[in-house]
Amino acid sequence: MIETKGLRKTFISKGRGGNKKVEAVRGIDLTVRRGEIFGFLGPNGAGKSTTQKMLSTLLCPTGGEAKVLGYDLAEQQEQIRQNVGCVSQAGGADLSSTGIENLVLMAQLYGVDALTAKKYASEFVERLQMSSFIERPAQSYSGGQKRRLDIALGMIHHPQLLLLDEPTAGLDPQSRAYLWGEIKKLKADGVTIFLTTQYMDEADKLCDTIAIIDNGNIVVTGTPEELKSSVGGDTIVFSFQSEETARKAETFLTEKVQGARIQTKDNTVRLTIKDGEKMMPELLRSLDAQNLEAQSVMLSRPSLDDVFLKYTGRSLREDERK
Amino acid sequence: MKILHDTRLMFIRNMQHTLRSPVFVFVSMFQPLMYLILFMPLLNGLGGVPGLPAGKTVDVFIPGLLVLQALFGTAFVGFSLIDDIRTGVIERFLVTPVNRSAILLGRVLRDAIILLFQCILITLVAIPFGLSINIYGFLLSLLLYALIGITMASLSYGFALIYKIEDPLAPTLNTIALPVSLLSGIILPLALAPVWLQDISKINPFSYAVYATRALFAGSFSSIDIAEGFVVIGVLAILVFLWGLNSLKKMAS
Ligand SMILES: Nc1ncnc2c1ncn2[C@@H]1O[C@H](COP(=O)(O)OP(=O)(O)OP(=O)(O)O)[C@@H](O)[C@H]1O
Numbered sequence: 001m002i003e004t005k006g007l008r009k010t011f012i013s014k015g016r017g018g019n020k021k022v023e024a025v026r027g028i029d030l031t032v033r034r035g036e037i038f039g040f041l042g043p044n045g046a047g048k049s050t051t052q053k054m055l056s057t058l059l060c061p062t063g064g065e066a067k068v069l070g071y072d073l074a075e076q077q078e079q080i081r082q083n084v085g086c087v088s089q090a091g092g093a094d095l096s097s098t099g100i101e102n103l104v105l106m107a108q109l110y111g112v113d114a115l116t117a118k119k120y121a122s123e124f125v126e127r128l129q130m131s132s133f134i135e136r137p138a139q140s141y142s143g144g145q146k147r148r149l150d151i152a153l154g155m156i157h158h159p160q161l162l163l164l165d166e167p168t169a170g171l172d173p174q175s176r177a178y179l180w181g182e183i184k185k186l187k188a189d190g191v192t193i194f195l196t197t198q199y200m201d202e203a204d205k206l207c208d209t210i211a212i213i214d215n216g217n218i219v220v221t222g223t224p225e226e227l228k229s230s231v232g233g234d235t236i237v238f239s240f241q242s243e244e245t246a247r248k249a250e251t252f253l254t255e256k257v258q259g260a261r262i263q264t265k266d267n268t269v270r271l272t273i274k275d276g277e278k279m280m281p282e283l284l285r286s287l288d289a290q291n292l293e294a295q296s297v298m299l300s301r302p303s304l305d306d307v308f309l310k311y312t313g314r315s316l317r318e319d320e321r322k
Numbered sequence: 323m324k325i326l327h328d329t330r331l332m333f334i335r336n337m338q339h340t341l342r343s344p345v346f347v348f349v350s351m352f353q354p355l356m357y358l359i360l361f362m363p364l365l366n367g368l369g370g371v372p373g374l375p376a377g378k379t380v381d382v383f384i385p386g387l388l389v390l391q392a393l394f395g396t397a398f399v400g401f402s403l404i405d406d407i408r409t410g411v412i413e414r415f416l417v418t419p420v421n422r423s424a425i426l427l428g429r430v431l432r433d434a435i436i437l438l439f440q441c442i443l444i445t446l447v448a449i450p451f452g453l454s455i456n457i458y459g460f461l462l463s464l465l466l467y468a469l470i471g472i473t474m475a476s477l478s479y480g481f482a483l484i485y486k487i488e489d490p491l492a493p494t495l496n497t498i499a500l501p502v503s504l505l506s507g508i509i510l511p512l513a514l515a516p517v518w519l520q521d522i523s524k525i526n527p528f529s530y531a532v533y534a535t536r537a538l539f540a541g542s543f544s545s546i547d548i549a550e551g552f553v554v555i556g557v558l559a560i561l562v563f564l565w566g567l568n569s570l571k572k573m574a575s
């Protein structure tokens with residue numbers, strides 16, 4: 001449904017001391033197959049929104065090529081606009097109009113007559129359970145209600161392909177879970193979804209394929225399972241009384257378990273090894289024997305966080321804190 | 323036709339926005355009404371100087387005053403567009419196959435209609451002040467005011483699309499609208515001006531609009547001023563609109 005080759009975007013931003021080049025997207029190749037949910041995962045500023053804007057014809061690529069629904073991105077923009085649905089990060093609902101006015105206008109802009117537009121609008125009002133607020137001006141909506149309207153606006157014309165830019169960013173857990181359910185239903189209806197996100201759990205739960213983008217480059221692509229098993233093992237996290245103990249434990253563990261990946265941060269030591277479950281009791285015993293008593297231990301199967309760490313050398317969370 | 327269909331949709335959407343807070347339609351008429359009530363009596367005392375026949379001051383003054391309203395009443399419409407850019411509404415439109423010209427046309431036509439409503443109101447207010455008009459001339463001159471409004475609105479939208487922030491918009495448009503209004507003999511007839519000022523005013527397109535609408539109000543349909551005014555302002559409106567449209571298309575770069 002989407003195929004890109006070397007897609008690239010360089011912004012020239014005028015600032016003090018002349019023009020600065022920002023290489024937002026540095027030549028990415030990706031393939032989104034029919035009917036799947038494709039997760040585009042990356043930290044702030046990775047180039048996710050820029051990529052989505054190029055795919056939805058809002059931005060002209062600086063280089064490379066792309067086919068969306070088989071249409072050429074450079075030549076057949078009209079067809080792409082008509083057949084792709086797009087929900088941007090900002091949303092884009094007209095806040096002083098009511099939800100229903102927004103929906104009807106949007107449907108009409110896709111070329112359907114007023115009567116059909118109203119039919120489409122009420123179909124989505126029902127589907128996304130918006131009837132309690134849809135007659136009010138959109139500026140009065142809660143975050144979750146606004147996001148539902150945004151998503152309805154993006155698919156009002158029943159596109160085969162939907163581009164969603166961080167649909168659940170900033171939402172409460174309940175609204176997130178609700179939207180996840182809706183996105184899964186869309187997939188069941190045969191819609192292909194390109195989903196941009198910063199959330200590992202979201203990508204993990206929803207997506208069939210994930211591409212991790214960092215600093216404008218795709219660093220790895222695969223199914224969540226493939227990616228997780230590529231990390232090569234389970235993670236054991238030991239917490240110690242003090243940083244000093246943690247460092248001693250790191251030295252000890254490095255010698256003891258050959259070939260494991262070990263990282264220490266503050267008073268915790270993260271150890272990635274195969275068969276973590278079986279190794280854990282023995283490791284605890286030998287740490288005790290060294291007087292390096294762990295205060296708590298946690299075993300986790302590999303998560304996408306670990307995948308991100310492996311391929312970018314950074315933790316996604318760390319990046320968010322900056 | 324797609325462009326008509328889309329322009330109609332956009333026009334209705336924008337008109338609805340305006341009608342939601344109609345008080346602003348009246349607020350932006352404050353300036354010309356003040357000129358009419360507080361400034362025109364001064365002019366009456368000047369009657370008899372070149373370009374301002376005694377007893378006919380109001381007939382000379384009102385057509386120019388409406389040009390002033392057309393210039394300044396539409397100059398700041400760009401602010402509403404910046405709001406729409408910021409909330410993502412324009413991007414929302416741009417991902418649909420909507421005709422690109424329609425996005426701007428729907429706005430400038432709304433602005434022109436609001437302007438015409440204001441021009442009619444001001445003219446009605448001026449009648450008790452002794453204004454006498456040729457009704458056909460007046461109706462034709464409305465077309466010219468609409469074209470001026472479309473020019474200024476397009477200019478305002480063009481800059482709004484380039485800047486995308488409010489701060490520089492008002493100074494830029496004031497810097498353009500103030501000299502062109504002074505140079506078109508709106509407040510005082512240019513016949514009073516020194517030669518160099520008269521020469522500069524000849525390259526100011528809006529002075530042609532002032533001459534044309536004065537001739538129209540007076541019903542002097544054989545005057546060459548009328549045709550000149552329509553040609554000059556018509557061409558200008560098209561050029562400035564295309565420039566604004568180009569700014570909209572450049573958003574994708
Ligand atoms: N119009 C622009 N001009 C200059 N630089 C830009 C522009 N738009 C984006 N950038 C830069 O390009 C890079 C990628 O931005 P982008 O919005 O694609 O990131 P993102 O992955 O969507 O991030 P986030 O998760 O914060 O939404 C950033 O460094 C950003 O500052």
Ligand SMILES: [Mg+2]
Pocket residue numbers: 048049050089165
């Ligand atoms: Mg983004």
